[in-house]
Amino acid sequence: MYVAGIDIGSIYSKAIILKDNQVVGSLVKRTGGEIKVASQKLIEEVLMPLGLQAADLRAAVATGYGRISVPFAQKQVTEISCFGRGIGHLFPYVRTVIDIGGQDSKGIKIDDQGSVDDFVMNDKCAAGTGRFLEVMANALEVKLEDMGLLALLSNSPEEIGITCTVFAESQVISLVAKGRPKVDIIAGIHQAIAERIVSMVKMIRIEERIAITGGGAKNIGLVRELEKKLGSKVIVPEEPQLIGAYGAALFAQDLARNE
Amino acid sequence: MAIEQLLARFNAAVAEPYAEAKKRKEQGQKVIGWLPTDVPEELIHAAGAFPVGVLGTNEHIYLADAHLQTWACSLMRGCLEQGLNGNLDFLDGIIIPHTCDTTRMLVGIWRHALSTPYIDNYLMPRQIDRPSARTYLKGELARLKDNLEKCTGKVITNEALKDSINVFNANRTVLRRLYEYHSTNTAVISSRMLYTVIKAAMFMDKAEHTTLVEELLKELANISTSNDKRVRLAISGGVWEPPEILDMIEELGAVVVADDLLTGARYMGPDVIADGDPLDALAVRQLNRIPFGGFDSTTRERRGFLVETAQNAGVQGMVFLHLKFCEPENYDYNDMREAMNKAGIPNIRLETEYANTSLGQARTRLQAFIEMMGGSK
Known part of the structure; x- marks a missing residue:
C-alpha cells in the first residue's frame, strides 16, 4: 500500500x-x-x-x-x-518544534504522539524566514547554501537591526559599502534572524527537547546561533525540509x- | 416574511450602512453618527435625531494617511477615511467616544479636517469601579444631552428619554434571544449571519429592526435543531473584520457561539433600568457593560469574565481576533491568554485589518487551531 x-x-x-x-x-x-x-x-x-x-x-x-x-x-x-506529527513520530521525546520555512517561521508545542498543544507563527513579514536569508545572500553576492558556514567564520559579528527585510537589506548594503568583512555581516544577519525566531517561539514557553525543521535547519550558522540563544542543543533531522x-x-x- | 427575505433585509442594511440615515435626512430628520464604542444612542434618539453607527470601511484607505499614522488601527483610519472622502457629508453631527489614544486624537483631527456641524467627544470613566465614576459619568451624559439639544433644537425630556430607553431595551432583548437561539441551534443560521443581524441594528431604525428580529425568531422557532458536530468557538476582540473571517471559521469546521465584540455581544446587554433618573440609568448601564480593553475594573476583570463566558457557552477554544495596532487589546492580551491557559481553554490570536485582502496566513492558523481541537473539514 x-x-x-x-x-x-x-x-x-x-x-x-x-x-x-x-x-x-x-x-x-x-x-x-x-x-x-x-x-x-x-x-x-x-x-x-x-x-x-x-x-x-x-x-x-x-x-x-x-x-x-x-x-x-x-x-x-x-x-x-504535519510538522508536529512528523517530528513526534521520529523523535517522540521532542516537545518543541521550530520550523524555519521560506515564507514563515513557526514554533510548535507537541505531546509524545506528535499532537499539537499550542503554536505560534510569524505575521505577514519575511524577517526571520528563509526568504530573508535569500534576500541577504543576493545582496552580498554569496550562495545561499554557503551563508551558514561563512557565519561561523566571524569573530566580531555586525549588529543588524531586523525590523524589516527591506530596511535590513539597505543596512547590509551600506555595511558592504563601508568595507566591513562579509563574514561579520553574515554572522550579524544570522544573529538577528535567531533573535527574531527565539523571541517569537518564547511566546509558547519552550520546553525541551527542541527540534529544528524546514529549509532553515540546513543552515549550520543559524542552528548554532539558535542553540546559543535557546541555551540548549537542538535536534536536526537528517532531512529537515x-x-x-x-x-x-x-x-x-x-x-x-x-x- | 420568509427567513431568506428577513435575512436579506439585514444583509442589505449592512451592505449599505448609510441608506436609512440618508433617507431620514431627506425627510428632514437630523442624523447623528457615532463611532465605536458605547455612545448612548438613546440620547440621540430622544432628541428626535437618527443615530447611525460609523464602523470603518473595507474599501481602500489612503486619504486618512495624511492625518493619522498608518500604524493606528484600520477601524479608526477607515472612519476618518469616510469623513474625508465625503461619504459622511450627510451627518448633522458626530460623537466620538474616547476609548483609546487613537479615538482621543481622532476628535481633534475631525475638528481640524472636517466640517461636520456638530462634533463631540464623549469621555467615559476608565476606572469604572472608582467611587466617582457614576457621578462623573452622569455629568458627562448631561453635557452630551445639552449639546444634542443645541444641535437638534429639541429639548430631551425625561419622558422622551425613557421612551427611547424602552425602544433600545426591546431591541437588546430580541437580539439576546437570537443570540441564545444560535448558541444551541448553530446549524440554522451562520455565525456571520448572526453578527450581521446585530450589526444591522447600528444602521437601521431600532423599532423596525426589533420587529424584523421578532419575525425572524418566530420563523426560527419552527425549525428543529440538527446535531452540529463542528467545533464550538468563542471570539474576543473588537470587531469581526474582515467579515470573511467568520465564513472561514465555518468553512474550516467550527462555529462561533460566544464573544465580547463591540459589534457583537457588547452591543446587546445589559438593559437600562429606567425607573428613576434616566441619565443615571444610562450611566449605570455603561458601568455594568461587559468588560472591554478600554476600561478597567478591579471587581469584574475581563480575563475572568472571558473564562466564564467561554465555559458557560461550552466552547472548545477561544479566538482572540484583534485589530492590528489596537493598543487596548495588545495590552490585555497577555493576561487574557494566561487566564485561558490556566483554565485549560485552547486559544489563538489572529490579527486582522479592515480592507485586508490576504487572509491566507490567517486560514493556516485557524485551520491548525481547529485541527488541534480534533476538528477538521
Whole structure:
C-alpha cells in the first residue's frame, strides 16, 4: 500500500512516498508558478522510479501554503499539524518544534504522539524566514547554501537591526559599502534572524527537547546561533525540509487504514 | 416574511450602512453618527435625531494617511477615511467616544479636517469601579444631552428619554434571544449571519429592526435543531473584520457561539433600568457593560469574565481576533491568554485589518487551531 505526503511550500515543494510505514521515495523541487501543475509534476517525478502513477496511491494528503491546490490529495492538513506529527513520530521525546520555512517561521508545542498543544507563527513579514536569508545572500553576492558556514567564520559579528527585510537589506548594503568583512555581516544577519525566531517561539514557553525543521535547519550558522540563544542543543533531522511531507504521509496512512 | 427575505433585509442594511440615515435626512430628520464604542444612542434618539453607527470601511484607505499614522488601527483610519472622502457629508453631527489614544486624537483631527456641524467627544470613566465614576459619568451624559439639544433644537425630556430607553431595551432583548437561539441551534443560521443581524441594528431604525428580529425568531422557532458536530468557538476582540473571517471559521469546521465584540455581544446587554433618573440609568448601564480593553475594573476583570463566558457557552477554544495596532487589546492580551491557559481553554490570536485582502496566513492558523481541537473539514 503506497501513500503520499505533499508539502507545497512558498519556495520548495516536497514529496514523500510511504510503503507500509517505510519511506520508499522522496523529492524536493522548487515550487515555481502554477501550483496545480507543479504538484502534478512533483508526484509524477517522485513516483517514476517506483514505476507508479498518482492513481496507484491509496491516499495522499497535502500540506503547506499551496495545500488547497493539490488536485490528487484527498485531504489537506496544515503544515503545523504535519510538522508536529512528523517530528513526534521520529523523535517522540521532542516537545518543541521550530520550523524555519521560506515564507514563515513557526514554533510548535507537541505531546509524545506528535499532537499539537499550542503554536505560534510569524505575521505577514519575511524577517526571520528563509526568504530573508535569500534576500541577504543576493545582496552580498554569496550562495545561499554557503551563508551558514561563512557565519561561523566571524569573530566580531555586525549588529543588524531586523525590523524589516527591506530596511535590513539597505543596512547590509551600506555595511558592504563601508568595507566591513562579509563574514561579520553574515554572522550579524544570522544573529538577528535567531533573535527574531527565539523571541517569537518564547511566546509558547519552550520546553525541551527542541527540534529544528524546514529549509532553515540546513543552515549550520543559524542552528548554532539558535542553540546559543535557546541555551540548549537542538535536534536536526537528517532531512529537515521533508518533515512536513513526512507528517502529511503519516496522515495519509491513517486515511488509507480507515477507509 | 420568509427567513431568506428577513435575512436579506439585514444583509442589505449592512451592505449599505448609510441608506436609512440618508433617507431620514431627506425627510428632514437630523442624523447623528457615532463611532465605536458605547455612545448612548438613546440620547440621540430622544432628541428626535437618527443615530447611525460609523464602523470603518473595507474599501481602500489612503486619504486618512495624511492625518493619522498608518500604524493606528484600520477601524479608526477607515472612519476618518469616510469623513474625508465625503461619504459622511450627510451627518448633522458626530460623537466620538474616547476609548483609546487613537479615538482621543481622532476628535481633534475631525475638528481640524472636517466640517461636520456638530462634533463631540464623549469621555467615559476608565476606572469604572472608582467611587466617582457614576457621578462623573452622569455629568458627562448631561453635557452630551445639552449639546444634542443645541444641535437638534429639541429639548430631551425625561419622558422622551425613557421612551427611547424602552425602544433600545426591546431591541437588546430580541437580539439576546437570537443570540441564545444560535448558541444551541448553530446549524440554522451562520455565525456571520448572526453578527450581521446585530450589526444591522447600528444602521437601521431600532423599532423596525426589533420587529424584523421578532419575525425572524418566530420563523426560527419552527425549525428543529440538527446535531452540529463542528467545533464550538468563542471570539474576543473588537470587531469581526474582515467579515470573511467568520465564513472561514465555518468553512474550516467550527462555529462561533460566544464573544465580547463591540459589534457583537457588547452591543446587546445589559438593559437600562429606567425607573428613576434616566441619565443615571444610562450611566449605570455603561458601568455594568461587559468588560472591554478600554476600561478597567478591579471587581469584574475581563480575563475572568472571558473564562466564564467561554465555559458557560461550552466552547472548545477561544479566538482572540484583534485589530492590528489596537493598543487596548495588545495590552490585555497577555493576561487574557494566561487566564485561558490556566483554565485549560485552547486559544489563538489572529490579527486582522479592515480592507485586508490576504487572509491566507490567517486560514493556516485557524485551520491548525481547529485541527488541534480534533476538528477538521
